[in-house]
Amino acid sequence: MNPLPSSLRANRQAVENFDEAARQLRHRFKSSVSEALPGSARRVFEREWQEVADLESIESVPPLIFAYLISCERCVLDLLNKNYEGVASSYFDRCVSEAANHIRAKVIGSWSYEGDVIRFPEKRTA
Numbered sequence: 001m002n003p004l005p006s007s008l009r010a011n012r013q014a015v016e017n018f019d020e021a022a023r024q025l026r027h028r029f030k031s032s033v034s035e036a037l038p039g040s041a042r043r044v045f046e047r048e049w050q051e052v053a054d055l056e057s058i059e060s061v062p063p064l065i066f067a068y069l070i071s072c073e074r075c076v077l078d079l080l081n082k083n084y085e086g087v088a089s090s091y092f093d094r095c096v097s098e099a100a101n102h103i104r105a106k107v108i109g110s111w112s113y114e115g116d117v118i119r120f121p122e123k124r125t126a
Contacts, residue, residue, distance in 0.1 A: 018080065021080060022076055022080060025075075025076045025079060025080070025092075026072055026076055028092075029072045029075060029076065029092075029095070029096065029099075030049075030068075030072070032092075032096040033045075033068060033071075033072075033096055033099045033100050033103065034046065036096055036097065036099075036100035037100050037103060037104060038104065040107065041103060041104045041107040041108075044064065044107050044110075045064050045065075045068070045103055045107070048062035048063075048064045048065050049065060051065075052065050063106060064103050064106055064107065067099070067102050067103055067106055068099060068103060071095060071098060071099035071102065072099065074095070075091075075092065075095035075096075075099075078091065078095075079091065079092065
């Protein structure tokens with residue numbers, strides 16, 4: 001016999017389902033944002049995403065990833081809590097577009113112009 005009452009087992013299953021839905025939304029959000037970025041911004045975003053794999057503290061989150069995470073979590077929470085108006089897929093697409101535009105603007109803002117040459121930021125070193 002299972003030591004947990006059936007209501008607690010049902011609640012645990014609901015939480016697991018909620019967690020799985022959030023994980024899938026986060027994965028889809030990242031791939032959708034990456035696809036929405038132009039090539040140069042996508043490369044910078046993906047490079048910073050790789051840096052996150054070696055993250056040692058919250059203070060070292062790269063700026064593009066920080067902007068992305070804020071947008072992603074807001075979108076995921078809104079979708080899971082039904083805190084949006086209209087169709088969920090439209091809201092998701094709008095969130096992706098806003099995140100991609102924000103990231104693109106940050107990438108463009110980080111470029112330096114020297115004459116007719118655009119210099120892309122170098123990979124940061126710790």
